Amino acid sequence: MEGAGLATTVNRLGAPFPAANSGLRWRRVNLRAGDWRPKSPMGDAWKPGSVRAQKSDSEEKSSPVFGDSLANSVEVSQWESGYSYNDIAARQGITIRRRPLTGPPHHYVGPFEFRLENEGNTPRNILEKIVWNKDVEVKQLKQKKPLVALKNFIDYAPPTRDFIGALRQSYTRTNMPALIAEVKKASPSRGVLREDFDPVRIAKAYEAGGAACLSVLTDEKFFQGSFENLEAIRNAGVQCPLLCKEFIIDAWQLYYARVKGADAVLLIAAVLPDLDIKYMTQICKILGLAALVEVHNERELDRVLGISGVELIGINNRNLETFEVDISITKKLLEGERGEIIRQRDIIMVGESGLFTPQDIASVQEAGVRAVLVGESLVKQDDPTKGITELFGKDISA
Numbered sequence: 001m002e003g004a005g006l007a008t009t010v011n012r013l014g015a016p017f018p019a020a021n022s023g024l025r026w027r028r029v030n031l032r033a034g035d036w037r038p039k040s041p042m043g044d045a046w047k048p049g050s051v052r053a054q055k056s057d058s059e060e061k062s063s064p065v066f067g068d069s070l071a072n073s074v075e076v077s078q079w080e081s082g083y084s085y086n087d088i089a090a091r092q093g094i095t096i097r098r099r100p101l102t103g104p105p106h107h108y109v110g111p112f113e114f115r116l117e118n119e120g121n122t123p124r125n126i127l128e129k130i131v132w133n134k135d136v137e138v139k140q141l142k143q144k145k146p147l148v149a150l151k152n153f154i155d156y157a158p159p160t161r162d163f164i165g166a167l168r169q170s171y172t173r174t175n176m177p178a179l180i181a182e183v184k185k186a187s188p189s190r191g192v193l194r195e196d197f198d199p200v201r202i203a204k205a206y207e208a209g210g211a212a213c214l215s216v217l218t219d220e221k222f223f224q225g226s227f228e229n230l231e232a233i234r235n236a237g238v239q240c241p242l243l244c245k246e247f248i249i250d251a252w253q254l255y256y257a258r259v260k261g262a263d264a265v266l267l268i269a270a271v272l273p274d275l276d277i278k279y280m281t282q283i284c285k286i287l288g289l290a291a292l293v294e295v296h297n298e299r300e301l302d303r304v305l306g307i308s309g310v311e312l313i314g315i316n317n318r319n320l321e322t323f324e325v326d327i328s329i330t331k332k333l334l335e336g337e338r339g340e341i342i343r344q345r346d347i348i349m350v351g352e353s354g355l356f357t358p359q360d361i362a363s364v365q366e367a368g369v370r371a372v373l374v375g376e377s378l379v380k381q382d383d384p385t386k387g388i389t390e391l392f393g394k395d396i397s398a
């Protein structure tokens with residue numbers, strides 16, 4: 001990735017340049033109504049005289065009910081620290097950068113348009129690519145449905161169900177990890193998992209097999225999922241609480257998930273800085289959503305354990321940057337002092353990815369998880385209900 005390469009019209013992501021990582025820093029200034037403020041590197045344009053201009057710092061920090069002002073926590077993080085979003089993330093060991101704002105110089109030769117690609121404006125791995133694409137998607141969706149409008153729809157959304165309660169109940173009932181069964185058509189690492197994909201049929205089969213909760217992929221571009229699938233499953237009368245499996249980068253998405261019938265959302269520590277996780281967890285509580293905070297290594301787990309109010313943590317055995325899967329990661333992270341803290345706080349741990357056999361389930365249970373999130377090994381089965389019994393080595397439906 002060193003140096004600049006030349007590529008034709010590669011603005012598929014609309015990837016702008018230079019960026020938050022271009023050395024541009026945001027400094028704290030005292031604004032008065034009418035002051036001009038440039039567009040922040042990650043967020044919407046500052047509106048003079050908007051609610052933030054009228055609230056004190058302490059009110060803002062402690063009050064997620066100011067949904068509109070806190071909805072873009074990227075802006076808040078930058079605002080409070082004086083550092084760019086990517087600076088803040090990098091200090092916390094996060095390697096996933098946010099999409100830079102403006103594109104590199106375009107060069108026209110005859111009918112062709114060229115663009116310089118370099119390390120700053122090209123995603124470095126699949127997770128970064130997904131996040132950059134999500135940034136564009138969310139910006140467009142937000143224009144169509146601004147937060148103020150979205151909030152009104154919450155009154156018409158079905159009530160949330162107790163996601164964490166369902167996991168606890170199932171664990172107590174079966175004495176085995178509660179199952180979060182994933183409705184996933186495709187993934188970047190495995191391609192299409194099931195051609196004859198009927199999300200409602202699969203969801204009902206999972207429920208019949210004893211799943212405590214379901215995870216529904218909503219990302220379209222990389223997983224061939226959709227919010228329509230989530231809504232359809234909810235409207236089909238499936239009782240299992242639903243996790244909206246989405247790449248959340250903006251608090252607006254929490255409201256959107258709630259409106260579309262989700263009971264829980266995923267917050268990925270490899271993508272979100274601590275302050276985002278903190279605010280988003282608080283917003284989730286207000287919305288009645290459970291937050292599954294996902295980690296992959298010790299540093300991420302330590303960060304998440306440092307954030308108060310986290311009740312549900314997933315250990316993803318899959319490295320989302322390299323696709324490598326290793327289920328011993330769950331054990332490694334739950335050993336020693338970390339495991340002790342988790343037990344003391346009664347946090348529910350979820351073992352995620354790469355679970356195919358009863359031995360796999362036993363190994364993560366032994367490590368200390370009380371729930372598992374399983375996609376591929378179940379979704380590929382002709383009969384997913386039977387697949388659950390085979391995966392657990394016994395019928396967990398009764």
Ligand SMILES: O=C(O)c1ccccc1NCC(=O)[C@H](O)[C@H](O)COP(=O)(O)O
Pocket residue numbers: 126127182184187188189190316318320323352353354355373374375376377
């Ligand atoms: O699965 C991928 O290829 C992937 C790539 C980039 C980001 C996320 C990705 N997957 C999300 C998941 O981790 C899984 O869907 C989930 O944990 C279930 O895993 P599995 O049982 O192995 O299907």
